[in-house]
Amino acid sequence: xxxxxxxxxxxxxxxxxxxxxxxxxxxxxxxxxxxxxxxxxxxxxxxxxxxxxxxxxxxxxxxxxxxxxxxxxxxxxxxxxxxxxxxxxxxxxxxxxxxxxxxxxxxxxxxxxxxxxxxxxxxxxxxxxxxxxxxxxxxxxxxxxxxxxxxxxxxxxxxxxxxxxxxxxxxxxxxxxxxxxxxxxxxxxxxxxxxxxxxxxxxxxxxxxxxxxxxxxxxxxxxxxxxxxxxxxxxxxxxxxxxxxxxxxxxxxxxxxxxxxxxxxxxxxxxxxxxxxxxxxxxxxxxxxxxxxxxxxxxxxxxxxxxxxxxxxxxxxxxxxxxxxxxxxxxxxxxxxxxxxxxxxxxxxxxxxxxxxxxxxxxxxxxxx
Numbered sequence: 001x002x003x004x005x006x007x008x009x010x011x012x013x014x015x016x017x018x019x020x021x022x023x024x025x026x027x028x029x030x031x032x033x034x035x036x037x038x039x040x041x042x043x044x045x046x047x048x049x050x051x052x053x054x055x056x057x058x059x060x061x062x063x064x065x066x067x068x069x070x071x072x073x074x075x076x077x078x079x080x081x082x083x084x085x086x087x088x089x090x091x092x093x094x095x096x097x098x099x100x101x102x103x104x105x106x107x108x109x110x111x112x113x114x115x116x117x118x119x120x121x122x123x124x125x126x127x128x129x130x131x132x133x134x135x136x137x138x139x140x141x142x143x144x145x146x147x148x149x150x151x152x153x154x155x156x157x158x159x160x161x162x163x164x165x166x167x168x169x170x171x172x173x174x175x176x177x178x179x180x181x182x183x184x185x186x187x188x189x190x191x192x193x194x195x196x197x198x199x200x201x202x203x204x205x206x207x208x209x210x211x212x213x214x215x216x217x218x219x220x221x222x223x224x225x226x227x228x229x230x231x232x233x234x235x236x237x238x239x240x241x242x243x244x245x246x247x248x249x250x251x252x253x254x255x256x257x258x259x260x261x262x263x264x265x266x267x268x269x270x271x272x273x274x275x276x277x278x279x280x281x282x283x284x285x286x287x288x289x290x291x292x293x294x295x296x297x298x299x300x301x302x303x304x305x306x307x308x309x310x311x312x313x314x315x316x317x318x319x320x321x322x323x324x325x326x327x328x329x330x331x332x333x334x335x336x337x338x339x340x341x342x343x344x345x346x347x348x349x350x351x352x353x354x355x356x357x358x359x360x361x362x363x364x365x366x367x368x369x
Contacts, residue, residue, distance in 0.1 A: 001194045013238075015154050015226050018044060024149050025149075029086030035103070040091055040096075072099055088101070102143075105144070111145070112151070119167045123242065127190065160221075162221050172210055202240050252346070254338055258276075286357040287350060305369075310361075326352070332346065
């Protein structure tokens with residue numbers, strides 16, 4: 001099978017780079033549509049608008065409706081067409097960026113992502129995840145190309161919610177765990193081929209960076225300061241994880257994370273994507289028949305140290321029964337499941353057993369701390 005690696009055309013990261021956005025946008029067009037919510041606009045709007053004015057750009061501002069749905073994609077796409085926008089720019093969190101990416105594809109215009117939090121690896125990816133109006137996960141689309149430009153201002157990220165930063169580490173931590181499983185099974189990656197050596201090394205670097213610098217970076221973000229540890233972890237959360245998951249592969253961790261989005265108790269808790277994936281990682285560790293016990297414990301201990309959920313109780317699922325999770329097990333064993341990207345057969349019972357084992361392991365490691 002052929003090997004395929006995909007990536008953005010340009011990635012820019014650093015303190016204060018948001019003020020340079022206009023200089024980069026004018027390389028792509030003259031009329032950028034900027035999609036953001038009211039909170040993000042209040043925080044970074046003046047910087048973005050001033051940068052675009054200096055670059056002589058005609059900015060078209062659109063407020064995000066709040067969820068990455070098919071209807072929102074169509075609404076923003078129509079506004080882009082009416083305004084004759086030639087660049088679709090998402091500024092904010094992953095859902096805003098996912099809609100902006102789809103609008104770029106639909107309207108055949110340039111694609112730019114400007115994450116204001118490092119909560120997931122959406123900014124670099126050629127994919128959008130879709131939900132319904134009730135915030136249930138529906139599906140995801142893979143686009144023919146990645147963003148033209150990804151611009152990450154690390155001071156903006158450091159000024160953001162610590163919880164979002166930690167959730168990004170949960171999403172990124174899965175990259176190597178899943179890539180390794182998919183590589184062993186010779187599964188096809190999202191890019192449409194098998195992983196290159198570069199993709200495997202990027203995924204491993206992401207994992208090692210988090211374990212070495214994650215706790216320091218969290219402490220620094222709590223102080224809203226930008227340090228080398230913060231820079232390294234932002235790069236891991238956004239760039240390394242994005243390249244690794246698309247060109248490496250996915251498996252059970254993300255399957256569990258996506259399906260937990262549809263559980264009412266988890267929705268009530270308001271869990272972020274990376275928090276749900278974090279529990280998916282522990283589930284995958286308990287599913288893997290070759291995982292070293294010491295490495296498994298070290299990964300769980302890291303999640304505990306930075307504050308990611310490793311138990312049912314932390315997912316708002318205390319006392320959950322097997323029957324209540326049966327739908328997740330069935331989906332994991334069903335056609336098209338990411339759980340099939342393992343070098344062994346995965347059944348519904350296997351997944352449910354692993355979820356309960358993950359909860360027990362999480363509680364045990366918490367008691368050891």
